[in-house]
Amino acid sequence: MQALVFSGFDHTAVRDWPEPSAGQGEVILRVAAAGLCGTDRHIADGSYTARSPVVLGHEVAGIVIATGTGVKRLQIGDRVSVDPNLSCGACAYCHSGRPHLCEQLASFGVTRDGGLAPYMAVPESQCHRIPDGLATEAAILAEPLSCVVHALDRVHVWSGMTAAVWGLGTAGIMMIQCLRALGVTSITGVSHRAEHREKALRVGATAVLATDSASGLFVDLAVEASGSLSAFESALGSLRKGGELLVYGVANPEDAASVHPQRLFRDEISIVSSFVGPYTMDRALHLLAAGTVDPSVVLGDAVTLREAADWVVKSGPSRNAKVYAVF
Ligand SMILES: [Zn+2]
Ligand SMILES: [Zn+2]
Structure with a gap:
């Protein structure tokens, strides 16, 4: 073959x-x-x-x-x-x-x-x-979505919270659909690509920003789904007190960032990462079959x-x- x-x-x-x-x-x-x-x-x-x-x-x-x-x-x-x-x-x-x-x-x-x-x-x-009603081809999304589901299990999500997502590729777009379904009412999508920002608005982002104009955001949950070091830094900088940064994108191995431990301490900021999707494949398949994603x-x-x-x-x-x- x-x-x-x-x-x-x-x-x-x-x-x-x-x-x-x-x-x-x-x-x-x-x-x-x-x-x-x-x-x-x-x-x-x-x-x-x-x-x-x-x-x-x-x-x-x-x-x-x-x-x-x-x-x-x-x-x-x-x-x-x-x-x-x-x-x-x-x-x-x-x-x-x-x-x-x-x-x-x-x-x-x-x-x-x-x-x-x-x-x-x-x-x-x-x-x-694959559940009935979900096309076989569409089920390839279960794996990337299982990673998104696991990531969102690792952070605190509550109805009415504010969130922003850096990187609006497959993961970012699915992340926005899940956040929306979980009751997050303010979701800003950040990307340097205009067509990705347009898609984010279609799936439920309440606002979108180009990467170079994303300063000034102030959110409870910042998702870094682009793998870019500058996105990591702006996502961390955007957090409100008690906020969480979700490290999701695949960064280059040589990338290094500096953080201010006192700010993490005083503002109770958490940095949370997630890797792949243990035990979440079936949930992902059901989210796809239901059309939630x-x-x-x-x-x-x-x-x-x-x-x-x-x-x-x-x-x-x-x-x-x-x-x-x-x-
Ligand atoms: Zn993949
Ligand atoms: Zn083992």
């Missing part, structure tokens, strides 16, 4: 790859769609560590076409979305209910072959049934595997919203 393979820095391309077979407890998916995300670009340019070679693709939805021995719950024909994060189940973090912090954390599309290929082998335990505003261009390769190595045309490969 043809797959999009990362083979080391500057070597990400479509190439021949063996078709997977189902091991014990695994199913084979006919991949319907696999989303592309900034993490894939970070892997390709060497700024996010991955195995090499590895098939990329960690936002995957498909149909079960074969089941290995020991598979009990899933059947051929089931539509599923994949939780890409695999934990060992045996380390201190796993034993304390935090599998996403596992010392041996593995991830499809990062350390194990992912879904940017027509077929993928996945343990049954990593598969989540509208897949149609988040899904962008459907592309071929070759076009996906171009996007990941930043050589193709610029694309709208969540780009995804279809098979």
